[in-house]
Amino acid sequence: METIIHKSSERGHVDHGWLKATHSFSFGNYHNQDKIHFGKLRVLNDDIVAPSRGFGMHPHQDMEIITIPLSGALKHADNMGNEAVITTGEVQVMSAGTGVLHSEHNASDTEPVNLFQIWIFTDQNGHKPRYGQKFFSPEGRQGKWQLLVSSDGREDSLRIHQNAFISTINSDELAETLYQLKSPGNGVYFMVTEGSVIIEETELGKRDAAGFWSFSEPLKIQFKKLSSLIAIEVPMH
The missing domain is CATH 2.60.120.10 (Jelly Rolls)
Structure with a gap:
């Protein structure tokens, strides 16, 4: 069996004021040659977004993007026509496929939102973009x-x-x-x-x-x- 250990203190950190992000793998301005990906897992970001702040419309392509709020709520919009608020207990999946534009903002004016965002390489390029969102009962994981x-x-x-x-x-x-x-x-x-x-x-x-x-x-x-x-x-x- 092969193993690799990534301690919390060894993650990459960035503080933009409105966004405090911690990266398990190389992302943005954080680069670590030993932490590019784990197999097909490319990104595991631990983000805290300030009230009413977030990311404007930006593109993704040929990537499976999974967002899991840990506390708070995230407002989503995309060029597929989806508009939604993803709350704690819900999971969002966006298959970027041939290309998608989306925005993400904290849905609250008073409380921060903490979320995991996970990127997984797709099995092949060129899929039709797709969106999914679902609530998962806490009892189901106890x-x-x-x-x-x-x-x-x-x-x-x-x-x-x-x-x-x-x-x-x-x-x-x-x-x-x-x-x-x-x-x-x-x-x-x-x-x-x-x-x-x-x-x-x-x-x-x-x-x-x-x-x-x-x-x-x-x-x-x-x-x-x-x-x-x-x-x-x-x-x-």
Whole structure:
């Protein structure tokens, strides 16, 4: 089994005042030759956007873009005609395909919004752009893996154009679980959203991350305290 550990303190940081962003992989002005991507996972940004601020219309192409608000709400608009507010508990998927323009702004005038934005390389260029948004019940991830994103929409998940899967779990102190790859040959990148966990003897705190690949047996995970964990499973080649 191959592993890589990314400590929270080793992420790239940028502070624009209205935007405080932390990058797990090279992005914008942050470049780290050792952190370009993890397999088909290209971006994992941890953004805090000030009230009423955000990004104006800008383009994307041939990328699967997944947005997960952790607190607050995000207002979205695009040139496909979609206008929506994505709240905590919801997940948004935008398949950029042949090209899409979109904007993102904090939907609140008083409270910041904190979100994960994940970019995954598409399986091939030239797909028709597509938008999806869904609320996922907190009960569905309490003590068990809840599938948010998949290649085929299984378990009522949102679909993307890649053999990739995003899952999340909330668990109590000292609970244990396993993570089984959904597609043999994939790797999985874990991010601790809250709390502290041990994955195959690797201890991770809040916002620490670890990637695992070249394994076949399920990964053993122990929760040291009340914790939340996200798993991003992607092809490695």
